[in-house]
Amino acid sequence: MFTPHARPARQRHRGHRRSLPARAGTVAASVLALVLALPGAAAAAPGGLDTSFSGDGKVLTGIADDDHAEDVAVQPDGKIVSVGSSVDEAVTESRFALTRHNSDGTPDTGFGTGGTVTTAINNMGPSLQWSEAHAVALQADGKIVVVGSSWREYDDCCWFVVARYNPDGTLDNTFSGDGRVFADFNSPTEAQDVAIDSSGRIVAAGSFGGEMAVLRLRSDGPRIPRSVATAR
Secondary structure, three states: OOOOOHHHHHHHHHHHHHHHHHHHHHHHHHHHHHHHHOOOHHHHOOOOOOOOOOOOOOOOOOOOOEEEEEEEEEOOOOOEEEEEEEEEOOOOEEEEEEEEEOOOOOEOOOOOEOOEEEEOOOOOOHHHOEEEEEEEEEOOOOOEEEEEEEOOEOOEOOEEEEEEEOOOOOEOOOOOOOOEEEEOOOOOEEEEEEEEOOOOOEEEEEEEOOEEEEEEEOOOOOOOOOOOOEOO
């Protein structure tokens, strides 16, 4: 039988044993903090910048006065394609803009001019040339499909646009004759995303007057009926 004086002693012993894991946890946390403080440890951690890409994990590319990327895709060879728009404020003009970088972050000089491509999509003149690329998809043959929007006329946005580029950055003239398809939904529309299906067809999606719009094109980009699309 335990005496009243024995119980406090046992409780003190239990309390001492419970403190060991806490002390061990403190030591482990201190060791982890020291490891993370070592040079190179942060870069090696998941989520850290990959310094094998451009030396610090980051690349900036300037084309005109105001440039921004909206989407990115990685080719099987590791090259990185980004798409968006490039604004030339001198003529109030926005064009489709594409860049391609090698896997180490250097510009791919075999693509466009020094790794960049800009395209005046609608051919309507500087005051009406306002086009923005929103998404990109890669075909199995290396061709690059880009979708976005382009003004119909001043203050009237927009055409639903699909453009296709050759691997070197030139427009693919086998696609609808000039590399571009303008879809006409009889109301302002914008293409926001694109995918290539298992049959190689191009599927683009976006918005149309508050509704969801989906367009599918054959990979050869025919001039499809005017009731569905208008190729300019």
